[in-house]
Amino acid sequence: MAVSEANSTVDATPNFTHYVSIDFGTSGCGIAMAIKGNTSDIKVFSSWEGMTNVDTKCPTVLLLDPDKKFEQFGIKAMKAMEAKSNLKQKDKADDYLFFRKFKMCLYDNPEAKEIKAMNGTSVPLIDVFVHSLKCIREYALEGLRKNFSNPGRKIQWIITVPAIWTPAAKQFMRKAAVQAGFDERSLVFALEPEAAALFCLQDVIQIKNVPEASYLVVDCGGGTIDIAAHKMIIKNKGIKDKEEIFIEELSPPDGGDYGGFAVNQQFEHMLQDIFSVSNEQFDCIKEKCSRQWFEMVWKTFEESKCNIQPGKEHESISIPIHKSIREEVRRITEKSIEDLVNAYKKNSVEWDSDEDGIVLPYSTIYNLYNPILVQITSLINTVLSKPSCSSITMVLLVGGFAESSLLYDEVRDGILCVHNSADKPIEVKRSTLPIFSVVKGAVIFGQYKEIIRSRVMKKSVGVEACVEFCEDEHDKKYLKESGGEKYCEKAFFPLVKANDSVYTGMPAKYLFRPLTDEQQVCTISLYESLNRDVKYTDEGGCTLMGKIDIDIPKCTSDLSREIQLIIDFVKTEYDVSACSVSNDETKKLVVKHTFHNQQKHLPS
Structure with missing residues (x-):
């Protein structure tokens, strides 16, 4: 059942003629495109320069x-570094700045302003993204020209982001995209997941004669694992031109940094253990030896590890170690x-x-994978064990890392061992070409x-407010007296609470009045917490999420006017x-907001 067929009563956005998506991944990027109303013939861009x-x-x-x-960017950047690494250009190559895994900066260190290239030189992080x-x-525009005779200018751009990203990380990504030339008004x-x-x-789920189905999507990427729990609801099933599909979230997004690159990092830990160095x-x-190290770990090992298949315990892989690495290890350890x-x-x-390298048997590769697979399986089983996810009967593995047969078999067996039963069977599936599902x-x-x-x-999200002080409810250290009135400072006024469902068309609202007649800008502080019941914005676990500045038109009457934040x-x-709500009139106000990252996202 195609979404375009089922949701015939929900028309696609009328202002756009073409839809172009960019999967900006930690390890790789993909581009896909289609004309309006067509979801069965989506073109995937494959004309990357230097790739076959x-x-x-x-x-x-x-x-x-x-x-x-x-x-250069992409495979051309890798080949350019290889070309500059010959003896004649070695010194010059060391001055070039090579970046990888930089998307993970928005997860590992949300406050990072700069990033170091492989040679140690720092540049602004946003410049790398831009x-x-x-x-x-530019590649996407080239694809539009090749695939469509008249692509026009009415393009809806869609950039994918991890579900576990914070609002601040998304705001950073939008800022970078706009600086890169994307039209802010046509970017979503x-x-x-x-x-x-x-x-x-359309590709995997075969819906039987039921009005709804619940499933878990596990996006296994290079940097992170992203999990989403959904219930699909079908309205007017079987009625032509009236059938509609809607998706409701069953649990908050979850995940962690257990992507494919984590296996490479396990390999690096093993090398450090072999070298016996600090x-x-x-x-x-x-x-x-940055260039040679990248070639060894992030190219040779990366490609070789994917070829390991379950049940082929007799197989092994050989990883050559460049002469410069061997010499540096000898210099430090005084051993070959x-x-x-x-x-x-x-x-x-x-x-x-023969290869001046190391041979890794199947058992060693499995040992490198195993800690990561255990974490992924444990996280999935934790989500499936939630009461809100009790109706889930299918787990879908997508993303580039999901192409690993070793991952698929281990995760499938780990899920079925815990959750599969005769009265509630769970099916574990992998999308065809999971690398392009997103x-x-x-x-x-x-x-x-x-x-x-x-x-x-x-998380719970709320506004820092000054409310009427209640002796039985508020701590006296937050007491403030003004004009004969008693107020409680730093009160957390909840807009939404952790684990609550929020629905389309039902935004959270906060009503307040300006403090003075002359006030022209009102700044509201947003706070967040994993706790459901938060009383004060400075209590443990409650952090500043962002600030909202609202321009207030000058008032010539009184302070009865109200401002509504939505x-x-x-x-x-x-x-x-x-x-602004005044005299039964509503006037939209200018709003500027900035989200902050106070700490690294921690999976629940």
Whole structure:
């Protein structure tokens, strides 16, 4: 059942003629596009320069020249670094700035303003995003010209973001996209697991004769695992031109940094163990041999690990170790890597004298995967164990990391071992070409945003307010007296509470009055907490989420006018607005808001 067929009564946005999605991933980027009203023939961009495999994404890597100007992006950036690494250009190559995994900065260190290239040089983080998005946008426009005779200018751009990203991370991404040339008015964000779910409605889920179905989508990316629990509701099922599909969220989005790159990091931890060096010494090796290290870990090992198949315990992979790495290890340890490997008694690692590298048997690769797979399976089982998710009967694995058969088999068995039963069987499926599920689904989301009817809040969100002091309710340390009245400062006025469902068309509202007749700007502080019952904004676990500035027109009458703050929490980006209510008239006000990241997101 196609979404476009089912939701025939919900028309796609009329102002756009073409829909273009960008899956801006940690490890790779994808582009897909379609004309308005068409979700069955979505074109995936495959004309990445320098790449021959059409069933893959462009590596998310960026190369800047020594003056910090754009040089190359994607596979061309990798090949350019390889070309500059020959003996004649070695010194010059060291001055070039190579970036990878930079999307993870918005998860690992939300307050980061700068990022270091492989050679240790720092540049503004937003510059790296802007350069990358600008290049991807040009590729997308090229794809439009090739696939459609008259693409026009009415393009809806959809950029995918992790469901576990904070509002501040999304705001950063929007700022970077606008600076990269995207029209802010035609740009929307789609949550990655939601986008994948929309694609899977057509690609995987076979709906039986039931009015609803519940499922879990697990987006296994390079950097993070993103989980969304949904209930799909079908209205007027079987009635032509009236059948509609809606999706409700069953649980707040969850996830963590357990993506495919985590296996590479396990490999690096093993190498440090083999070399028997300190963290400082290991970082020195990686920095001095940055290009060769990238080639070894993030290219050779990355490609080799994906070829390991369950049940083929006799197989192994060989990872060559570049001469410069071997020499640096000898300089630090005064031992050859061959001697260090031969002395290493763990994981059955052997030295390959023919390739000047190490041989990793199946058991060693499995041991590198295992801690990550255990974390992923544990997280999925935790979500499935929630009472709100008791109706789930299907788990969908999507994303590039889901293409790993080792991951699929282990996660499937780990889920079925805990949750599968005769009275409530759970089916674990993997989308066909899971690497493109997100980017294709984002095209569908762009055309049918109304399909997401409700979300579940992960945190309580409220306004810092000054309310009437109540002796029986408030702590005296928050007491403030003014004009003979007693007030409670730093009171948390909840707009929504953690684990509450919020619905389309039912935004949260906060009504207040200006303090003075002359007040022209009102600043409201938003706070958030994982706790449901928050009383004060300075209590443990309550952090500043952002600030909202509302322009207030000069008042010539009295202070009876009221200002209403309105926040729609259902949309991918919180929609913040305000209006002035006076003498039965409502006037929209100018609102500026800035979200803050106080701490790294912690999965529940």
